[in-house]
Amino acid sequence: MSENTQTIKKNVSGQIRFIRDQFVLLDSDLSMFFEIETKALNQAAARNNKRFPSSFRFQLNTTEFNLLKSQIVTSKGGVRKLPWAYTEHGIAMISTLIRNEMAIQMSIHIIQTFVRLRKQEYIYSGLINRIEKLETFKVETNRTLKKLILQQSNTSKKNRHLLQ
Numbered sequence: 001m002s003e004n005t006q007t008i009k010k011n012v013s014g015q016i017r018f019i020r021d022q023f024v025l026l027d028s029d030l031s032m033f034f035e036i037e038t039k040a041l042n043q044a045a046a047r048n049n050k051r052f053p054s055s056f057r058f059q060l061n062t063t064e065f066n067l068l069k070s071q072i073v074t075s076k077g078g079v080r081k082l083p084w085a086y087t088e089h090g091i092a093m094i095s096t097l098i099r100n101e102m103a104i105q106m107s108i109h110i111i112q113t114f115v116r117l118r119k120q121e122y123i124y125s126g127l128i129n130r131i132e133k134l135e136t137f138k139v140e141t142n143r144t145l146k147k148l149i150l151q152q153s154n155t156s157k158k159n160r161h162l163l164q
Helices: 003-015 027-034 038-047 062-071 088-095 101-163
Strands: 017-019 022-026 057-059 084-087
Touching (some): 003 027, 003 101, 022 027, 027 084, 027 101, 057 088, 084 088, 088 101
Antiparallel strands (some): 017 022, 022 084, 057 084
16 A cells, blocks of 8 residues: 555545534545546436435535535635535445545545444443433432431421420
């Protein structure tokens, strides 16, 4: 594997975005990884449109695109059309259509990266769930303690009256 390929592979996870509640790669990034033109990538998908339901590939709307542009410091040049976003399944499907050696290598690496992200998401969601349960337990425990302290305080006041 060439040094250039290793460098490109390191950049994959940094290019994966979270849009519409799913991890995606934009068409321009995917075409860079596959070493083909973005236009050729999207034409291949368009020619095989039946293979790409909206859960595999979708076009960003203007709001999503503007939000994305605001998060990217450097521009990749003028964009004339709204970009397409490819999900993990869309990447697997497009890799069956783009048959150069780089696309084969990169699609495997990209899918592995998506799998790692899903595992991390699962682990983090489990941790968040546990933290939320601990927070709820803490709040309930504090309420119970306050009630017990108040009851103890009221009992002490009643007992003082009995002693006098």
